[in-house]
Amino acid sequence: xxxxxxxxxxxxxxxxxxxxxxxxxxxxxxxxxxxxxxxxxxxxxxxxxxxxxxxxxxxxxxxxxxxxxxxxxxxxxxxxxxxxxxxxxxxxxxxxxxxxxxxxxxxxxxxxxxxxxxxxxxxxxxxxxxxxxxxxxxxxxxxxxxxxxxxxxxxxxxxxxxxxxxxxxxxxxxxxxxxxxxxxxxxxxxxxxxxxxxxxxxxxxxxxxxxxxxxxxxxxxxxxxxxxxxxxxxxxxxxxxxxxxxxxxxxxxxxxxxxxxxxxxxxxxxxxxxxxxxxxxxxxxxxxxxxxxxxxxxxxxxxxxxxxxxxxxxxxxxxxxxxxxxxxxxxxxxxxxxxxxxxxxxxxxxxxxxxxxxxxxxxxxxxxxxxxxxxxxxxxxxxxxxxxxxxxxxxxxxxxxxxxxxxxxxxxxxxxxxxxxxxxxxxxxxxxxxxxxxxxxxxxxxxxxxxxxxxxxxxxxxxxxxxxxxxxxxxxxxxxxxxxxxxxxxxxxxxxxxxxxxxxx
Amino acid sequence: xxxxxxxxxxxxxxxxxxxxxxxxxxxxxxxxxxxxxxxxxxxxxxxxxxxxxxxxxxxxxxxxxxxxxxxxxxxxxxxxxxxxxxxxxxxxxxxxxxxxxxxxxxxxxxxxxxxxxxxxxxxxxxxxxxxxxxxxxxxxxxxxxxxxxxxxxxxxxxxxxxxxxxxxxxxxxxxxxxxxxxxxxxxxxxxxxxxxxxxxxxxxxxxxxxxxxxxxxxxxxxxxxxxxxxxxxxxxxxxxxxxxxxxxxxxx
Numbered sequence: 122x123x124x125x126x127x128x129x130x131x132x133x134x135x136x137x138x139x140x141x142x143x144x145x146x147x148x149x150x151x152x153x154x155x156x157x158x159x160x161x162x163x164x165x166x167x168x169x170x171x172x173x174x175x176x177x178x179x180x181x182x183x184x185x186x187x188x189x190x191x192x193x194x195x196x197x198x199x200x201x202x203x204x205x206x207x208x209x210x211x212x213x214x215x216x217x218x219x220x221x222x223x224x225x226x227x228x229x230x231x232x233x234x235x236x237x238x239x240x241x242x243x244x245x246x247x248x249x250x251x252x253x254x255x256x257x258x259x260x261x262x263x264x265x266x267x268x269x270x271x272x273x274x275x276x277x278x279x280x281x282x283x284x285x286x287x288x289x290x291x292x293x294x295x296x297x298x299x300x301x302x303x304x305x306x307x308x309x310x311x312x313x314x315x316x317x318x319x320x321x322x323x324x325x326x327x328x329x330x331x332x333x334x335x336x337x338x339x340x341x342x343x344x345x346x347x348x349x350x351x352x353x354x355x356x357x358x359x360x361x362x363x364x365x366x367x368x369x370x371x372x373x374x375x376x377x378x379x380x381x382x383x384x385x386x387x388x389x390x391x392x393x394x395x396x397x398x399x400x401x402x403x404x405x406x407x408x409x410x411x412x413x414x415x416x417x418x419x420x421x422x423x424x425x426x427x428x429x430x431x432x433x434x435x436x437x438x439x440x441x442x443x444x445x446x447x448x449x450x451x452x453x454x455x456x457x458x459x460x461x462x463x464x465x466x467x468x469x470x471x472x473x474x475x476x477x478x479x480x481x482x483x484x485x486x487x488x489x490x491x492x493x494x495x496x497x498x499x500x501x502x503x504x505x506x507x508x509x510x511x512x513x514x515x516x517x518x519x520x521x522x523x524x525x526x527x528x529x530x531x532x533x534x535x536x537x538x539x540x541x542x543x544x545x546x547x548x549x550x551x552x553x554x555x556x557x558x559x560x561x562x563x564x565x566x567x568x569x570x571x572x573x574x575x576x577x578x579x580x581x582x583x584x585x586x587x588x589x590x591x592x593x594x595x596x597x598x599x600x601x602x603x604x605x606x607x608x609x610x611x612x613x614x615x616x617x618x619x620x621x622x623x624x625x626x
Numbered sequence: 627x628x629x630x631x632x633x634x635x636x637x638x639x640x641x642x643x644x645x646x647x648x649x650x651x652x653x654x655x656x657x658x659x660x661x662x663x664x665x666x667x668x669x670x671x672x673x674x675x676x677x678x679x680x681x682x683x684x685x686x687x688x689x690x691x692x693x694x695x696x697x698x699x700x701x702x703x704x705x706x707x708x709x710x711x712x713x714x715x716x717x718x719x720x721x722x723x724x725x726x727x728x729x730x731x732x733x734x735x736x737x738x739x740x741x742x743x744x745x746x747x748x749x750x751x752x753x754x755x756x757x758x759x760x761x762x763x764x765x766x767x768x769x770x771x772x773x774x775x776x777x778x779x780x781x782x783x784x785x786x787x788x789x790x791x792x793x794x795x796x797x798x799x800x801x802x803x804x805x806x807x808x809x810x811x812x813x814x815x816x817x818x819x820x821x822x823x824x825x826x827x828x829x830x831x832x833x834x835x836x837x838x839x840x841x842x843x844x845x846x847x848x849x850x851x852x853x854x855x856x857x858x859x860x861x862x863x864x865x866x867x868x869x870x871x872x873x874x875x876x877x878x
Contacts, residue, residue: 163818163822164818412818419816420813422809422813423813427805430797434797434798531643532796532797533694533697533698533796533797533800536801536804537693537694540801540808541690545808547812552812552815553683553686555662555665
């Protein structure tokens with residue numbers, strides 16, 4: 122073991138005394154930081170109300186601190202303590218408005234996550250806590266609460282022939298959701314807590330219909346306004362003021378330039394039948410809260426190429442100059458030499474990558490906020506995680522390049538292969554214009570999978586959004602992506618050891 | 627000059643790496659095009675797939691091998707010190723670089739033509755099955771895209787040769803050229819300032835040069851096809867001139 126320590130020291134001395142390698146490593150970190158700042162300072166947030174430019178609004182924040190969308194039509198009464206609401210949903214229809222210029226028309230149809238049902242909400246402020254039980258257009262009955270939590274009930278949509286009964290009961294702070302096909306046999310969907318007085322009632326909303334084309338930072342997302350309308354009857358309330366009137370609120374609706382709401386929701390009451398329509402969504406805000414980590418780390422692509430060159434030179438220049446003969450004479454166990462090189466290079470590039478990411482992310486975040494982006498603060502724990510994993514991405518790439526250099530011996534070919542393996546799949550996935558499925562496969566199978574470390578926002582199965590690599594959503598979790606890269610690096614180093622052990626230098 | 631050309635041709639011809647690099651350019655380019663074409667589908671009317679650009683997508687990876695080939699022609703000699711011998715025998719260093727440029731240009735032209743024809747065959751065979759019209763060489767814009775792609779590969783080879791002559795280290799040269807080609811478009815895509823993005827795309831060698839592949843919706847492009855190739859040609863010329871001047875003025 123002491124022997125190996127000496128080998129590592131010898132390799133470290135070699136590395137730090139070659140000016141080009143040290144400068145190259147420093148340059149990789151500096152380029153990463155500068156490019157991140159360059160891109161951030163050239164990203165401008167612009168919002169408009171009609172034709173008037175306005176400061177971008179700050180999205181409401183949910184109970185867990187995440188930005189949310191909280192827009193729906195609400196018909197409600199106050200519930201102080203215990204109580205319940207029972208309804209029957211007999212129909213759900215919708216309209217999708219295709220914007221000009223290509224499709225200036227309104228067609229009937231529902232977006233898959235259009236929602237209609239019963240909800241208990243802690244007041245009518247956007248972002249306040251809630252528990253809701255609903256039917257959706259294509260995802261059956263769902264029980265959702267506090268934006269990020271979603272439980273599935275039975276599948277199938279509603280119609281006049283197959284209505285759905287929903288019941289939300291509160292005992293103490295616990296709300297329980299139940300569904301029934303006939304109002305007689307009830308199935309429990311789930312439960313959640315919501316203490317204090319609540320507004321209890323009916324709601325309808327529908328997210329926009331989305332089409333997405335790729336690109337870093339989200340690419341072009343085309344959203345078509347969609348409105349949903351649902352019919353409720355057999356409305357039963359307990360625990361509220363008997364005979365109380367319904368209050369109505371278009372939660373989250375914003376007036377346009379003329380001072381009126383552009384697409385207001387509404388309710389019509391005829392006897393015991395209420396027809397409610399609304400648009401919007403009750404969900405975490407996905408992909409609209411500003412540029413993410415993958416944008417400010419864009420400089421990594423150049424930093425990685427520089428690191429690849431340094432890593433390859435670290436082994437090939439010794440092979441070429443014949444110094445390896447002396448090295449091997451001094452320490453005949455060849456594989457351990459490669460291991461010592463890997464230790465030194467891995468440590469140096471890990472430090473450089475971590476430092477660069479830890480520096481550029483908060484700096485660029487500040488620049489973006491100064492440019493009007495209302496993105497949430499990145500918690501220190503997230504920053505520490507991303508910075509460390511960025512260091513691992515850089516170190517893993519360096520080790521892959523080291524292995525390739527020792528394996529193919531020719532520096533130019535090794536650099537070409539390493540760049541083609543790590544950088545190009547990422548490039549193709551985010552700006553190659555490929556389908557999301559093809560991009561996802563590239564980022565599962567190639568060493569570029571490790572770019573998944575850039576994802577900081579979770580993907581929500583119950584929110585329709587553009588979950589593409591270009592907008593910061595990767596098919597593998599960060600550790601999975603790093604594992605793929607590590608496997609490739611281990612393979613290259615393994616093959617290189619085999620060759621080094623076998624062949625004459 | 628013809629003796630210089632003959633010498634360069636002999637050097638390159640007998641280099642083992644060239645014997646697999648040339649076919650690799652063709653195979654890799656066509657293979658990537660095949661995969662891209664297979665992954666392209668068009669289910670509704672007017673989905674905006676450009677048959678020529680999709681069929682020629684392999685050029686984006688094939689160019690990396692062209693860079694390797696070009697760097698090899700001068701980097702190999704620099705690495706072994708053979709360049710000193712070459713310059714002793716042929717003291718007019720600019721002419722040596724010119725001869726290398728001609729040989730590289732010729733080889734890339736040949737390999738590029740075969741590769742581009744292969745890409746078009748792949749596109750013709752598979753695109754109709756995916757609901758996209760096949761590219762045809764009798765169509766003017768498609769012919770321009772095909773010829774332009776071959777010229778693009780030639781110019782990339784010359785660009786890489788100049789960089790390698792200037793940097794004198796083949797490993798670093800490959801890294802520098804690939805960073806210039808691939809990283810700039812990625813950075814450009816990340817910027818949401820539309821004006822700056824267009825400017826970057828207009829002047830980056832890869833995005834400008836590959837504009838020639840676009841046959842549909844060319845109005846939104848930051849630069850026209852031939853103008854884009856001219857931008858790339860300016861890059862190649864500048865890099866060759868820098869390389870030649872450095873070769874001329876410094877000890878090797």
